[in-house]
Amino acid sequence: MSFASKPEAGLHCDVAVVGGGPAGLRAAEVAARGGARVIVFEQKPSVGRKFLVAGKGGLNLTHEASVDEFARHYTVSGMEEDNAMALWRILLRGFDSNALRLWAGSLGIETFCASSGRVYPKEMKSAPLLRRWVERLRGLGVEFRTRQRWTGLRSEMPLELEFSGASDEAPDCAVRVVRAGAAVLALGGASWPQTGSTGIWTNTLVELGVKVAPLAASNCGWECAWPQEVLEQCEGKPLKNVRVSAGTECVRGELLVTRYGLEGGALYALGAALRAHPRPTLSIDFKPDSSPESLLARLGSARHNFLEEAALRWRLGETVNCLLKGLLRDSPPESAEAMVRAVKHCEIRLEKSRPVDEAISSAGGVRFEELNDSLMVRNLPGVFVAGEMLAWDAPTGGFLLQGCFSTGTCAGDGALRWTTHR
Numbered sequence: 001m002s003f004a005s006k007p008e009a010g011l012h013c014d015v016a017v018v019g020g021g022p023a024g025l026r027a028a029e030v031a032a033r034g035g036a037r038v039i040v041f042e043q044k045p046s047v048g049r050k051f052l053v054a055g056k057g058g059l060n061l062t063h064e065a066s067v068d069e070f071a072r073h074y075t076v077s078g079m080e081e082d083n084a085m086a087l088w089r090i091l092l093r094g095f096d097s098n099a100l101r102l103w104a105g106s107l108g109i110e111t112f113c114a115s116s117g118r119v120y121p122k123e124m125k126s127a128p129l130l131r132r133w134v135e136r137l138r139g140l141g142v143e144f145r146t147r148q149r150w151t152g153l154r155s156e157m158p159l160e161l162e163f164s165g166a167s168d169e170a171p172d173c174a175v176r177v178v179r180a181g182a183a184v185l186a187l188g189g190a191s192w193p194q195t196g197s198t199g200i201w202t203n204t205l206v207e208l209g210v211k212v213a214p215l216a217a218s219n220c221g222w223e224c225a226w227p228q229e230v231l232e233q234c235e236g237k238p239l240k241n242v243r244v245s246a247g248t249e250c251v252r253g254e255l256l257v258t259r260y261g262l263e264g265g266a267l268y269a270l271g272a273a274l275r276a277h278p279r280p281t282l283s284i285d286f287k288p289d290s291s292p293e294s295l296l297a298r299l300g301s302a303r304h305n306f307l308e309e310a311a312l313r314w315r316l317g318e319t320v321n322c323l324l325k326g327l328l329r330d331s332p333p334e335s336a337e338a339m340v341r342a343v344k345h346c347e348i349r350l351e352k353s354r355p356v357d358e359a360i361s362s363a364g365g366v367r368f369e370e371l372n373d374s375l376m377v378r379n380l381p382g383v384f385v386a387g388e389m390l391a392w393d394a395p396t397g398g399f400l401l402q403g404c405f406s407t408g409t410c411a412g413d414g415a416l417r418w419t420t421h422r
Contacts, residue, residue, distance in 0.1 A: 013039045013143075014419045015412075016161055016180035018150045020047025021197075022401060023387025023408035024186030025133060026095075030412030031184075032140035036419055039178070040142060041163060042196070043149040048130045049195035050188065054401065055126025061104065062097040062405075063398035064117045070097065073399045075272045076368055077213035077391035087368065088392075088403075095409035097402060107132040118398050148176075150187065152204060155380045157422075159183050181419035182382045184411045189362030189388035190215040197388065199356075205366065210377055213364040213391040218271050219400070220359035221263040222280070222350045230326035235259055237319040242266065243288035246273040246280065252288060257323065261350065268360070269395040271353075275363065280350040285343075286320050292340045299336045306339040307332060314343070361400055363393035374414025375407060382418055386411035 015031040017024045020042035032038045040047065054060070063070065068085075070092055076084040101111045101119060109129045110122040121129060134144075145163075152162035158179045190199030199215045206212055226234075239255040244266040253266030262282070274280040287295060295314060302309040307328065311321040324342060333339040356362050366385045370377055375390070377383045386407040394400050 011176060012158070012179040013037045014181045015039075015415045016041060016159070016178055016183045017186060017412075018161065018183060019186035019188060019196075019387070019389075020044070020049075020144070020146075021186060021188055021387060021404065022048070022051050023389075023404040023411070024184065025137065026405050026408030027184040027186060027384070027386055027412030027415065028142050029133075029137060029140065030409055031416040031419075032137065032142050034413075034416040034420070036181075036416050038140075038142045039180075040137075040144050041148040041150065041161075041178075042144065042146045044196045045146050047134065047144065047146070048126075050192050050197060051130055052126050053192060053195055058120050058124040059126040059129070060118050060120060060396065060398045060401065061111060062100045062119045062402040064097060064113045064119060067092045067096055070399070070402070073394050073397075074403065075363075075393045077364060077393075078367055078369070084392075090373075091406045091410055092402070094413070095406045097398070100402060100405055103405075104129060107136065116397075150185075150201065150204075153183070153208065153380070153383065155208070155383065157181075157382065159382050180382075181422065182384065182415035184384045184386055184408075184415050185389060186386045186408065186411070187389055189365060190356045191217070191220075191359040191362045191388075193357050197362075199362070201389065202365075209379055211367045211370050213367055215356060215362045215364040216275060217353045217356040217359035218275075218361045218363040218393050219268040219396050220271070220356075221258060221261055221354040222267060222274065222282075223261040223352050223354065224348055224350050226257075226261070227326040227329060229329070230257070230323055231259060233322040234319055234326075238264075239284070239286070239319060239323070240317075241288065243285040244270060245283040245285075246270040247277060249273040255284070257319070260354070262348070265396060271395070272363070272393055274350065275353070282348045282350055284346045284348065286316065286324075286346065287314060287343055290314070292344055295340050295343065296336055299339065302336060306334075306336060310339050310343065316343070360396060361388060361393070363391070365389045365391040367391050374417070375411045376414055376418070382415075384411040384415050384418075 014036035015038045017028045017040045028038045071085040071088040074088045148163040154160040161178045187201045188197030202212050234257040243252045251269040255264035298313045387404045
């Protein structure tokens with residue numbers, strides 16, 4: 001990292017927020033409300049690009065679950081489950097799902113809770129919320145510097161952050177050094193790089209001696225080798241109301257058969273368990289509401305053609321039937337008991353996850369042992385980290401955005417107190 005450039009005259013602030021996603025914008029709001037002069041730096045031409053992408057599916061802001069239930073959905077790299085839950089209870093209590101709904105309401109965005117427990121804006125769009133949020137931030141005095149790529153940091157006080165112009169025409173021009181009393185880094189993970197989340201920041205922090213867990217795809221599809229007949233008949237079709245297991249973890253939901261393997265919310269929820277296993281295997285129960293005994297009884301007097309009989313008597317559905325035909329082609333069940341096992345414990349060996357740039361989110365990031373309770377990097381005083389840069393993971397369903405808002409709140413408050421008490 002080179003700091004040959006002199007600081008631009010007058011370009012200083014109390015808190016520099018690097019990254020204009022929900023975590024960064026929330027940190028900026030908290031600090032500005034406390035009276036800090038805040039500048040948000042964003043390498044894209046506008047802020048909130050990934051936030052807008054999330055809104056294409058209706059913008060699942062949060063979930064109605066209690067704090068304790070919420071905390072169970074988060075995993076943390078290198079941390080035991082109980083410790084991870086305790087950490088997230090603290091983070092969530094600083095800005096929980098009720099607080100997030102009240103915050104949206106203060107922007108004039110009415111929310112509702114679906115039967116699934118997921119919370120959405122009534123308009124089912126992210127653009128109106130983002131627009132009003134940016135207007136509020138400007139009203140609080142927050143400045144926005146776009147097309148600014150963060151390239152380095154000098155950790156002496158005041159902090160000096162180096163940026164270069166990030167325009168396509170001149171990617172390395174207009175190098176400037178900004179002085180700040182504190183900095184909040186909220187550059188995202190490595191998913192959806194077209195929105196600005198490239199993960200390149202990992203190199204900079206590692207050079208500064210910060211431990212970073214490798215970024216990996218999360219909430220993504222997984223690859224497996226389907227027989228050709230399965231692809232021909234099942235590709236693009238859902239597997240509804242199934243129970244899916246990986247190791248000791250089990251969830252209920254829906255899967256989607258794809259050309260490369262599987263997608264779907266049930267799979268996303270098992271991502272951490274699958275990544276932790278050297279030979280990831282998915283076990284699917286296609287009839288989760290039926291006991292093995294009841295399925296045996298419904299097969300009755302069947303003595304052959306068990307798959308055909310089961311498809312009829314158990315009402316397996318076309319997609320499940322076609323999938324089982326392909327998977328059991330070389331070893332068809334020769335007894336009723338074997339047919340039950342095939343439907344209740346259908347094992348699918350997974351090869352690998354899809355690339356991180358296709359994923360909804362990424363796991364890995366700055367390890368929590370590197371941070372204090374305010375999410376400040378211990379060996380970089382005044383530098384705070386928020387959002388998907390942190391080494392946590394969560395499934396879809398409102399938990400991702402809630403995590404960004406909660407950590408952004410914590411980091412913004414920490415940065416404010418740091419600048420206030422120095």
